[in-house]
Amino acid sequence: TAASAVASRSNFLFVCLFLFPLAYDTWCGVAHGCTKKIGLKICGFLQRNNSLEDKSRLVSAFKERQSSRNLLACENSEKEGRFQKTETDFSNLYARDLLPAKNGEEQTVQFLLEVVDILLTYVKKTFDRSTKVLDFHHPHQLLEGMEGFNLELSDNPESLEQILVDCRDTLKYGVRTGHPRFFNQLSTGLDIIGLAGEWLTSTANTNMFTYEIAPVFVLMEQITLRKMREIIGWSNKDGDGIFSPGGAISNMYSIMAARYKYFPEVKTKGMSAVPKLVLFTSEHSHYSIKKAGAALGFGTENCESQLKKMNFTIELLLCFSLQGYIPLYVTATAGTTVYGAFDPIPEIADICDKYNLWLHVDAAWGGGLLMSRRHRHKLNGIERANSVTWNPHKMMGVLLQCSAILLREKGILQGCNQMCAGYLFQQDKQYDITYDTGDKAIQCGRHVDIFKFWLMWKAKGTVGFESQINKCLELSEYLYNKIKNRQEFEMVFEGEPEHTNVCFWYIPPSLRGMPDSEERREKLHRVAPKIKALMMETGTTMVGYQPQGEKVNFFRMVISNPAASKSDIDFLIEEIERLGQDL
């Protein structure tokens, strides 16, 4: 399967890959407590065994805590149990009647409980296959005010009753991204633990820049980043990382880190103080690399486009060097956006090692597979990267946003970005200020993205993520096997998909059997957009489409929603056939 997937690869990839996949037995051995060095290294995500002594200490501490917790829980439930919804007339209540208003407590509780009712109704419907994925309206329709849903802002306040109506309407005219038949993006699903985590995060309403005001969240971030680095397989204990507002920014960090490592003077003197630097990336890499290249002052011409249609070889590097360019950075993609293809990291790493280039692995989409003993071999060699982008908000089903940039070496992020703002990062605080991580970021204030992820990990365990991910990959295999030999469908790339991306054309009856021609291509190009428009208008399902290179518009199915089942895959295929039969 590995070799047959080559056709789906980006252009600069080598053919020879996955030479040493680990047998499944090896993994099982590790899972059952094997502490062989190789096991530990590869399976960083399996918690190391504690010594017996440690264990008994932990158990007694646990028991103690459980009993004290139970007491506490009783106390709390007594206190907390009193939040009961009562009939409240919100038509004469306004924001100003809520806390901090005097005697605003009861109204506040009733208002928030009413909001929660709206949200719980929405959550239930999200998982209900008899509801629509969306109720589509054009921008001008929504702007004109659907059934009085007025989006305009005004000088004077609206009543809380109206605010509740606004909340219902906002959800009504939105898209249910957690619906089992929503396949439109790499981020789908609505994880209930993650949702609870986000509700808590917004209630805590704090900022990640200092330990001072986010002590628990800062520690959770450190612990989670360390765990992720272990799973990547970096053997050193003191790597680095940070959660950023999405994979594009994470990728931007990787380029900044590479530049700072090799040319720290850019920080003070700018890009004009150094030779022309080149970033290497595969043609199918995510567009954010190019975006970052433009923003950071490299210029897009010094990023991807020079590599199109060429192979990434030593000769190519030398060619650039001779022209006065300095090759700086290579990004391999672990799970491309459209095809879900994995670049052969070991071969790329060999060249990077030899020529002292920074190796970044963009595993925004594929990183989740590291949690699966069955699939992580697709990212073999990732432990040789200098930096890794990994978005838990994609394959791991964490709520938006949750993206990590991870670095093998400590200190680079700090060196690259720190400006030592005296009003935030005072050096004479009473606590260990190495926990003030804000100066590593290109942001100042930073949203708390960690808690939902940490809570999900607690609630599912590593094994929970693993089975969730395996299930999604099984579903895509099911889809692939279902359509690969049917005359109604044509696959976009040869071989089995490596990730959950299944790319295909639907061939309407009018085009079946027609030989390849410009006319057929033009007609086929219009099929996917038409079906997609009909899908959205009927609201039954959503799936993405796009052209790629010379390939006309095709559907890209992706499965990252644990709520999806075989019946949903069946539904999608039938729906495409139904909507497309007359095209």
Add this chain to the structure above:
Amino acid sequence: TAASAVASRSNFLFVCLFLFPLAYDTWCGVAHGCTKKIGLKICGFLQRNNSLEDKSRLVSAFKERQSSRNLLACENSEKEGRFQKTETDFSNLYARDLLPAKNGEEQTVQFLLEVVDILLTYVKKTFDRSTKVLDFHHPHQLLEGMEGFNLELSDNPESLEQILVDCRDTLKYGVRTGHPRFFNQLSTGLDIIGLAGEWLTSTANTNMFTYEIAPVFVLMEQITLRKMREIIGWSNKDGDGIFSPGGAISNMYSIMAARYKYFPEVKTKGMSAVPKLVLFTSEHSHYSIKKAGAALGFGTENCESQLKKMNFTIELLLCFSLQGYIPLYVTATAGTTVYGAFDPIPEIADICDKYNLWLHVDAAWGGGLLMSRRHRHKLNGIERANSVTWNPHKMMGVLLQCSAILLREKGILQGCNQMCAGYLFQQDKQYDITYDTGDKAIQCGRHVDIFKFWLMWKAKGTVGFESQINKCLELSEYLYNKIKNRQEFEMVFEGEPEHTNVCFWYIPPSLRGMPDSEERREKLHRVAPKIKALMMETGTTMVGYQPQGEKVNFFRMVISNPAASKSDIDFLIEEIERLGQDL
């Protein structure tokens, strides 16, 4: 007061400012419906009158909608009313028992209601002055596991009971940033409407990049940005803007926009293709300008540092030009981080006009004052800026994160950042694709930051924000008047504060009357950190401190929390005296 505040200004500012403040009467006139051109232009935030015809149409539509709403509300409340908490044993329930699990509905509802109980308890305590602001622990203490609060992640799942305990503990060891006595940052408070908005946002769990999956939020963003541009006073209707992950990124956008406007070739060819560009900023500007200068390839030496101790004059510009540098961009700060000072925008704008420089106004902190007819004169001239950073999550009390970058000219953001990713921004969609705003961003996925803000605006109206902001400024005036002449305190800058920043030293008894000397300065430098440490350990209040230039550590009080009252100001002062009396 304007002239007396000069001492608090950054170094490159002119002395002559606020020559033409608008009389308060003018504002009142406008408020009462005056549609004189100047009124409209300056008070863009007041909704324009609709014609009578429009009005009657609106009223009847409103009535119709109210009656249909009531019906709908009944339907909904019937459905929604059934979410009642019941006794549930969570000790044998796990994440896998929640939706999408078969029959997971009831457990899901009960679990989320239990979480809401925890959150409502927290909300109530947040506003309760008899509770602490925080329960401080050192990193190593939390890492060791406070009362069994185990931050480590494991392979196996925890029960939902344990997850609920984890939620309680997370809040317990955190910081109540909405507490009326939390003054530590520019973002404080816990707005209940905003909180409801965030809960809904996370439940909707979608992404801002396309209209396709965030139709309502995309329109809300457009409408809110337009409203903000009107309030700034830009007369053209088609400016631009985007919500970004914080003020630092908004400031970064402004530099990128300026560079693209004057040197679009940087996008493709990089910074080495253009002459050395210089960014001008005041010494007290936010450190994010420098951070962005480093990231974008300008180099920090070409940002701020060359301007320290110099005046921003035409001579200076010429001096740079003669050395082969090209002055590109000037940022004026409207509300500096520490002093809350406002740069004289009109004078800076004159020079920018004359020499064709991009003028950015960083009003991340001061932007909120635009909502106040009493205080917006402090930002006079802002309508001459090319771009403005304005963070509603600061002075307007919106929950984190909510920051806008606003541009006078349309198309620059798009031109600067677009990469036309085919898988997201298909050109053959069925709807008007100008509503797909994602390619304007440096991000790909983008968090929904708009809804809470839009909902707050709906619930408070423009006038609600105005009174909230006026109240905060009145409180800071109260604080200033209370301590300015007391021997226990010394003010850091002369004159009345322009924003809510009140900067002062507490002089402990041992230092009172001691003449200025190196010894006294050293001792005084240690006072604020010591008091702050004691504050945090007792958990009674929090306020920031820092040194600035040659000034030793001083307290910076800021008030942005609508829950704060005079009694809290009194408390803060007494607490500082109590904690500092023996120093």
